[in-house]
Structures are given as structure tokens and as C-alpha cells.
Amino acid sequence: MIKAEQKPIDEILKYLNPYNKILLSGCGACVTVCHAGGEKEVELLASGLRMARQKIGKKIEVLEVTPARQCEPEFALELSETIEKVEAVLSISCGVGVQTLVRHFPKIPIFPGVNTSFLGETITHGVWEERCQACGNCILEKTGGICPISRCAKQLLNGPCGGSSKGKCEIKKEADCAWQLIYDRLKTLNQLYKLEEIIPAKRWGVESRDSGLRRIVREDLKV
Amino acid sequence: MKAGSNLEKVLEKRLFAVTGELGPPKGNDVSVIKRKAELLKGYVDAVNVTDNQTAIVRMSSIATSSLLIQLGLEPVMQMTTRDRNRIAIQSDIFGATALGIKNMLCLTGDHHTFGNQVDAKNVHDLDSIQLIDCVRTMRDQGRLLGGEEKIEGEINIFIGAAANPFADPFEFRVIRLGKKVAAGVNFIQTQCIYDMNRFKEWMRMVRDRGLHEKCHILGGVTPLKSGGMARYMAKNVSGIIIPDEIIDRVVKAKKPAEEGIKICVEQIQELREIEGVHGVHIMAIEWEQMVSKITEMAGLLPRPKIE
Amino acid sequence: MSSFDPKIIAFCCDQSGYPAADMAGTLKLKLPRNIEIVRVPCAGRIETIYLLKALEKGADGVLVFACYEENCQFLRGNLRAKARLAYAHRMLEGIGLEKERVEICHLATNSGVKFVETLRRKSEQLKKMGPNPAKES
Numbered sequence: 304m305i306k307a308e309q310k311p312i313d314e315i316l317k318y319l320n321p322y323n324k325i326l327l328s329g330c331g332a333c334v335t336v337c338h339a340g341g342e343k344e345v346e347l348l349a350s351g352l353r354m355a356r357q358k359i360g361k362k363i364e365v366l367e368v369t370p371a372r373q374c375e376p377e378f379a380l381e382l383s384e385t386i387e388k389v390e391a392v393l394s395i396s397c398g399v400g401v402q403t404l405v406r407h408f409p410k411i412p413i414f415p416g417v418n419t420s421f422l423g424e425t426i427t428h429g430v431w432e433e434r435c436q437a438c439g440n441c442i443l444e445k446t447g448g449i450c451p452i453s454r455c456a457k458q459l460l461n462g463p464c465g466g467s468s469k470g471k472c473e474i475k476k477e478a479d480c481a482w483q484l485i486y487d488r489l490k491t492l493n494q495l496y497k498l499e500e501i502i503p504a505k506r507w508g509v510e511s512r513d514s515g516l517r518r519i520v521r522e523d524l525k526v
Numbered sequence: 527m528k529a530g531s532n533l534e535k536v537l538e539k540r541l542f543a544v545t546g547e548l549g550p551p552k553g554n555d556v557s558v559i560k561r562k563a564e565l566l567k568g569y570v571d572a573v574n575v576t577d578n579q580t581a582i583v584r585m586s587s588i589a590t591s592s593l594l595i596q597l598g599l600e601p602v603m604q605m606t607t608r609d610r611n612r613i614a615i616q617s618d619i620f621g622a623t624a625l626g627i628k629n630m631l632c633l634t635g636d637h638h639t640f641g642n643q644v645d646a647k648n649v650h651d652l653d654s655i656q657l658i659d660c661v662r663t664m665r666d667q668g669r670l671l672g673g674e675e676k677i678e679g680e681i682n683i684f685i686g687a688a689a690n691p692f693a694d695p696f697e698f699r700v701i702r703l704g705k706k707v708a709a710g711v712n713f714i715q716t717q718c719i720y721d722m723n724r725f726k727e728w729m730r731m732v733r734d735r736g737l738h739e740k741c742h743i744l745g746g747v748t749p750l751k752s753g754g755m756a757r758y759m760a761k762n763v764s765g766i767i768i769p770d771e772i773i774d775r776v777v778k779a780k781k782p783a784e785e786g787i788k789i790c791v792e793q794i795q796e797l798r799e800i801e802g803v804h805g806v807h808i809m810a811i812e813w814e815q816m817v818s819k820i821t822e823m824a825g826l827l828p829r830p831k832i833e
Numbered sequence: 834m835s836s837f838d839p840k841i842i843a844f845c846c847d848q849s850g851y852p853a854a855d856m857a858g859t860l861k862l863k864l865p866r867n868i869e870i871v872r873v874p875c876a877g878r879i880e881t882i883y884l885l886k887a888l889e890k891g892a893d894g895v896l897v898f899a900c901y902e903e904n905c906q907f908l909r910g911n912l913r914a915k916a917r918l919a920y921a922h923r924m925l926e927g928i929g930l931e932k933e934r935v936e937i938c939h940l941a942t943n944s945g946v947k948f949v950e951t952l953r954r955k956s957e958q959l960k961k962m963g964p965n966p967a968k969e970s
Contacts, residue, residue, distance in 0.1 A: 312927025343882065347924070350885040354967030355928040457608070457634055457648070461655040462702040464634050465690035465717055465765040473764035474637045486695045498701050501709055504612065504656040504671060 304424075305333035305397045306431045307340060307417040312351055315393065318414040319352065319363065322390040327352070327416070328382060328404070329369035330396030337431055339417045340395030342369040348395065348416065373400030379407050386411055422453070439510035439517065445502060447488035454481035460502040528665065528712055529684040531628035532600045533572040535832040536805075537713060537742045542798060543805030544826050545602060545715065545744060546570035546817050548594070550585035559590055563597045565814040569821045571829055572600040572629055574715070574807070578609065581641025588618060592625040602686060603627045606635025611651035612660065612671055619664060623681050631686040631715065632657040654687060655702075655709050661685050662710030685710060689743075690717035691728035693765035700731040707740045714741050715807040718748040720768040722796055729800050738802025745797040748809045749816055750786035753777035787820060794824040838867040839893040839959035841952060844883070846876045848906045849940055850898025856945030864949060865956035876900070876937075877910025884921045884935050893965040894955055897937040898948065904941075911939065930967055933958065 319325060327349050335341030349365040356363040366385055370378040373396035386392060386408055394401045395416035404413050421433040436453045442460070443450060452458050456474045463482030466473030470483045489495050507513045528534060536543045546566045551558035566573055573594060577587040591601035603622055610618065622630070634654045638646045652660060660671045664681045687706045691699050703714065719725045725745070732738050750756045750768075756776045760768040772789060779785030790808075797803050806826075810816050821827050845851040851872050857864065869892075873879055876899030887895045897918065899911040915937055922932040938951045 312924060316927075343880075347882045347885060350882065350889045351924050351928050353969075354885070354889050354930065357969065358929055358967040456637055456639075457653070458650045459634060459653045461653050461705055462698055463693065463695070465688070465693045466637070467694050468764040469694060474639055480694070482698070483695050486698050495701075498698065499704060501655060501659065501705050504652050504660070507651060 304336055304422070305399070305419060306337045306421050306423045306433075307334050307395075307397050307419045309339055309344065309348065309395065309417050310415070312348075312355065315348075315352070315414070315416055316355055319391065319393065322412075323362065324364040324366075324389050326366045326368060326382065326385055326389045326392045328373060328392060328394045328396065328400075329367075330373040330394075330400050331369055331371040332374070332396075334396055334400075334417065335369075336425070338429075340397075344395060345369050348393075352393075374403050376403065376407060379403045382408075437512075438505070438507070439512075439514075440506065442502065442505075445497060445500070447485045447492065447494065447497070449481055449484045449488060451481045451485065454479075454484075460505065462498065529628040529682040531572065531684045532832065533602065533629050534684040534712070536571045536830060539830070539832065540804070541830050542826070543572075543742070543744060544570045544821060544829065545572050545574060545805065545807045546814070547574040547576065547807070547809045547811070548590070548814070549576050549579060549811070550587065550590040552582065552584050554585060556593060559585075559593050560597065562814050563594060563599050566817055567597070567599055568829065569818050569827065570808070571805075572602045574602040574604055574631060574809075577604040577606045577633070577635065578641070579604075580636045581608070581638040581643065581646075583642060588622050588625065588627070591622065591627050595626050600629070601627055602629040602631050604631040604633055605657070606633045607650055607652045607654060607657050608635030608638060608648055611649050615652065615657065615660065616664065616670055619661060619681060619683070620677075620679075623683060624679075628682060629684045629686060630661060631688065632661060632711070633688055655705050658685055658687055658706055658709040658711050666710070684712050686713045686715060687711045688717065689714045690765050691719075691725055692717055692721060692767045696724075696728075697731075699728060700735060700737070703732060703737055704735055707737050711741050713744060713804075715744045716746040717765060718746045718809060719793060719797070720766070720772050722793065724767060726800060729802055733802050742804040743802055744805035744807040745793075745800075745803050746807045746809060747790050747793050747797075748811060749790040749813065749820065750776050750782075751813060752782045752786070756786075787816060787823070790820055791823040794820070794826070837960055837964060838865070839956050839964070840867045840869070840891060841865070841894045841896055841955060841959070842887040842892045843868055843870050843896045843898060843952065844873055844876070844879050845870055845898045846900055846911070847872060847874050849900040849904075849942055849944070850876075850938075850948070852942035853898065853940050853944045853948040856943060857949045858945075860945050862945060862949040865952055867956075868952060875905065875907045875910035876914035877905070877907055879914050879917065881917045881921050881924075884918065885924065888930070888934065888965055888967060889969060891965075891968045893934065893962075893968075894959045895935045896951065896955055897935075898951075899937055899939055901939045901941060928967060930965070931962055933962070934965065 329340045329345035345367050372378050392413040393416045398419040401415050422435040423431045423433045433453050438452050467480040472478040472480045548562050575587045575591045587603050591603040594601045632654050638648045668677050753776045756773045776782045905911045925932045940947050
């Protein structure tokens with residue numbers, strides 16, 4: 304799922320400086336799971352913002368809402384009535400949710416309250432790690448189910464660099480070397496032969512972000 | 527002959543090759559290059575020119591290599607995939623060969639966060655193996671990567687790459703070398719060798735796969751200047767292993783620098799005895815003045831002159 | 834300022850802070866005037882929002898009385914409370930409030946004296962700091 308982290312409060316306060324009544328909108332999906340923008344975080348941030356503004360004698364009214372999935376128009380549209388009552392919106396959903404609101408509410412300023420960080424998994428409570436970069440052409444079949452695009456700092460497709468030492472990456476010592484993991488996994492599966500194959504230059508310019516805006520169209524689902 | 531470079535001729539004649547290394551200046555001061563070139567001239571068959579090594583901004587390896595040719599030295603132009611996408615890479619290869627550069631070392635490059643531009647966006651469009659494949663395609667098929675259009679002119683490049691027998695996973699290292707060979711590499715320079723036992727074990731695996739007959743392997747050496755340097759490298763540089771007995775020798779020596787040179791010479795002599803090792807790559811980092819001494823003590827002089 | 838009696842919310846763990854408060858009562862030790870005790874089954878029950886809401890709704894300071902580390906009936910409740918305090922401290926810095934307004938104190942059931950002394954010290958500290966400028970008005 305999408306992982307995010309709350310922006311520093313002072314940065315958010317700068318965005319909100321001109322406004323006295325805002326809507327703080329969380330999201331019940333990914334950012335709830337990573338504790339960056341769920342109902343609880345909405346409550347916490349709202350309290351923090353109110354106190355910060357109270358302290359400087361410039362009260363702010365914060366309406367709180369957490370739609371089930373801010374990136375889906377039917378949920379985003381639930382905010383229509385509330386949005387009428389405020390001067391600006393602070394969204395602590397991911398960057399996608401912010402833009403869904405922007406698309407449906409063109410007349411009101413909408414600010415991001417989190418930094419959308421990566422697509423990742425929960426390692427343990429309170430720890431998340433990147434697992435996918437949405438490169439557009441999954442190669443996990445070739446690499447034992449471990450992604451070197453997201454997990455190798457150099458995105459190497461043909462094996463570890465010289466900085467792989469005792470299973471760790473030289474760039475971030477707490478990070479496992481992706482290619483060590485791939486090697487170990489393929490060894491366990493008795494598939495080391497897969498490492499002999501040269502993975503050719505990736506088609507970044509056709510399949511990934513580098514191709515420009517990506518879009519999926521499913522004619523069978525259109526209404 | 528792939529490119530007809532001096533290095534290629536020496537290796538093809540089965541002579542024990544010697545390459546050196548030259549780090550370009552952190553600016554455009556050509557006198558730095560001239561000074562280092564003088565220290566290396568006549569003692570090596572070719573000189574590696576690093577490409578913004580450890581991601582520190584320096585004069586480009588293409589420009590420096592071109593200057594070396596003017597100074598009468600043969601360059602091995604290093605190129606990393608860290609800073610260039612395939613458009614820039616191929617364009618630079620056109621330019622480099624037009625300037626008379628005949629050897630090239632294909633590298634991924636040190637991660638940019640080690641350098642002085644940590645906020646940079648790194649590229650890594652290709653990895654080193656894909657780069658080797660790219661250069662070979664340009665040379666042998668006369669066309670660009672993934673394209674049918676013929677290149678105007680001929681790309682004559684002796685293709686090199688690096689190998690690190692001291693990084694992990696150890697068993698993968700020789701598989702990776704095999705991929706480089708399959709991609710078309712002609713010569714290999716290894717990471718600095720201090721752990722001779724591990725290197726010999728790696729070479730055994732190389733020979734088991736017959737890779738030593740498909741590419742020329744040059745063993746990398748770096749003389750240790752002091753006990754402090756030995757300890758620092760052993761502790762802090764991933765992918766370098768320095769056995770305790772070597773550290774002890776330098777630390778306990780009355781003149782550590784001399785001991786470092788002595789160790790280096792012994793290593794070269796040991797490397798010469800290993801089947802499949804066709805040369806030595808001397809990386810005397812900011813200690814270029816020692817290359818003459820090392821090559822002389824190791825009996826590598828005079829360097830052959832091949833027409 | 835002499836008439837300012839800082840309002841302190843004291844969250845008390847049922848295994849340590851609350852019995853300590855009880856003992857302070859038995860010993861007839863005098864507490865500062867403006868203390869509100871909130872009994873919780875474990876310090877781990879205290880969410881970060883409780884700490885902030887306490888300040889927002891009128892407290893000048895918050896104290897969490899929890900068991901000694903490695904002495905939690907629920908294994909890690911006191912450590913969780915500590916980590917949440919650290920998070921709240923970061924928020925307070927962003928808000929521009931003194932992080933000393935929120936503090937954790939580790940004690941045992943028989944620490945009646947420590948309980949009272951901690952509250953007295955906190956009360957004095959808050960008196961010097963002045964009223965919480967961020968509380969609702």
C-alpha cells in the first residue's frame with residue numbers, strides 16, 4: 304500500500320497562515336494503515352493546529368472528516384457540503400487523494416499535509432519499507448519475487464554491485480542488499496540458473512513514469 | 527583486434543599487462559593531469575581515467591582521456607551509468623572514439639550519496655552489464671542499442687569492466703563475471719586485492735567456468751600508505767577485505783609506507799603466478815609517484831613497445 | 834503571577850501511579866492545588882491524542898505516572914507511553930510549546946512521596962513557565 308509521513312507542523316502552519324476556517328480531511332485507506340492520515344491522525348493534527356494558532360492569538364477552526372477513500376470520487380464528493388463552509392482544505396491522504404479533491408473542488412485551495420513516501424509493506428508495527436516503484440513491467444518472476452528496482456539503490460538488474468557486504472547495502476547499512484536476498488531465495492528454490500540470464504536494458508521510456516502520464520482504460524468496465 | 531589499443535596488443539601477445547589510474551582534477555587545472563601523467567608515463571601500458579569517482583565532481587573522464595592522448599599516454603576511459611542515460615552514454619561513446627579513445631571501462635559507479643552532490647537525481651538507466659552489451663552492439667553491429675539505424679563511422683573500443691571478488695554474495699561474483707563475459711567484455715580489472723586466499727578461490731571458480739579464456743583478468747592492487755589507511759579501509763569500505771596480518775605488517779613496520787610498497791610488490795609477484803591473471807591494475811590513489819618504484823621492484827619494466 | 838496555580842493532568846497507571854497517589858493520601862501528603870488525576874489501566878492505554886487534548890482543553894502540564902521500565906504488567910505499556918510522549922514532544926515543538934509541559938515519571942506502588950514531589954516540582958516549573966498559551970479560550 305501507499306506509505307506516507309506527516310509533514311512538519313510548522314510547514315503546514317505556513318500553508319494555512321491566511322485561513323481561519325479549514326477542513327482537515329484524512330483518508331480511511333492506505334494512510335490509515337500507516338498512521339499518517341487516518342481518523343486518529345486527523346484528530347491529533349487538528350488539535351495541534353488549533354493550539355499552535357491559539358498560541359499566536361490567531362484562532363483557527365478545524366472541521367474534521369475522514370472519507371473511506373479520498374481517491375475515489377464518490378467518497379470525495381461526500382465532502383461537498385462541508386467544503387462550502389471553509390476557506391481551505393488540508394488533506395492528509397496521499398498525493399492522489401489531494402488531487403482527487405482538486406479535480407472535484409476547483410474553487411478552493413487544497414494543501415497536502417503528508418509527504419507521500421513509497422509503495423511498501425509493513426515490516427512490523429510502526430515500521431514500513433519500500434517494495435514497489437510501479438515501473439510498469441513487473442520482473443519479479445526473474446528475481447525470485449524480490450524487486451531490485453525498488454530495493455536496490457542503483458536499480459541494478461543483473462546482480463549486486465561491489466558494495467554488497469555481509470548481506471547489507473553499503474548505502475544504508477540497515478538495509479538488506481536486494482541481490483543478496485534474491486540470491487538466497489533462488490538458492491532455496493534451486494533456481495540459481497535464473498541468475499545466469501542477462502536481463503536486458505529496461506524499457507523505462509515506454510512503460511514507466513518516463514513515458515509521460517500513464518493511464519489504464521478498461522472498456523468492459525466503463526458505464 | 528577489437529580496437530587496436532596498446533593495452534589490447536599487450537594482452538593479445540600474452541604479455542603481463544600493467545595499468546595505472548589517474549583521478550582528474552576537481553576543476554579544469556590541466557597542470558594536475560600533466561603532473562600525474564609524467565609520474566605514470568613509461569611505467570604502465572594504459573591509464574584508467576576515473577569518471578567522477580566516489581561521486582565527487584571532477585573533470586570529465588572523456589576530456590581528461592583526450593588530454594592524456596595528447597600527452598602520449600593511453601587512457602582507459604571509465605564510464606559510469608550513474609550520471610547518464612542511454613542517450614548520453616551512446617553520444618559520449620561517439621565523442622570519445624572520435625577523440626581517439628580506444629579503451630573503456632564500463633561501470634555502474636559509486637552511489638551519488640557518497641559524493642558532494644547528494645541531492646542529485648541518479649540515473650541508472652542501464653547497469654554495467656547492459657552498458658557492456660550496449661558498447662558491444664555499437665562496435666560489432668554498428669548500430670545503437672535497440673535500434674536498426676547504422677552508426678556513421680566505426681566504434682573501435684576495447685571493452686573493460688570491473689569485478690569485485692570481495693563483495694557478497696561470494697558465489698554470485700563469478701556468475702556476475704560470467705554475465706559480463708556473455709555481454710561482451712574483453713578485459714576485467716578487479717577491486718584491490720589484499721585477501722589473496724579469497725582471490726585465489728575466486729580465480730579457481732573463474733577457471734572452472736572457463737571465463738579466464740574469454741576475457742583478460744587484471745588483478746587490482748593498491749599500496750597501503752599507513753596503518754591508519756589500512757585500518758580505515760578495512761573497516762569502512764564495503765567490498766574491501768584486508769586480512770589482519772597485512773594490517774599488522776603495516777602497523778608494526780618502522781616505515782609503514784615502505785612496508786606497504788613491499789607488500790604490494792609481493793602481491794604482484796603472487797598474482798603473476800595465478801593461472802588466468804593476465805596483468806595488474808595499480809591503483810596508487812594520490813600516490814602516483816610510487817608507480818615507478820612498484821613496477822621496477824616487481825620486475826615489470828621496461829614496458830613493451832608494440833607496433 | 835503569584836495567583837497562578839498550574840492545572841496538571843496526572844495520568845496514573847493502575848499498577849503504580851494510582852496506588853502511589855493512594856499512598857500519598859494515606860500519608861496525608863499535601864498535593865499542589867490544581868491537579869486532576871486520571872486513572873488508566875496501564876500507561877500503554879494513553880494515546881498521543883490524550884496528551885494533546887489535555888493541553889488543548891485547559892491543562893498547563895501533563896504528567897504520566899507509569900511503572901518502572903521492564904516492570905510493566907502488560908510487558909511494554911510503559912515503553913509505549915514513553916514513545917508516544919516522544920511523538921507528542923515533536924508535535925509540541927512544531928506547535929511552539931515547551932515540551933517540558935508533558936513529562937513521564939516512572940515509579941512503584943509505594944512511591945507516595947515521589948508522586949507528590951514530582952507533582953510539586955512540575956507545578957513550580959509550570960509556574961515559572963507561565964500558563965499554557967495554547968489552551969482553548
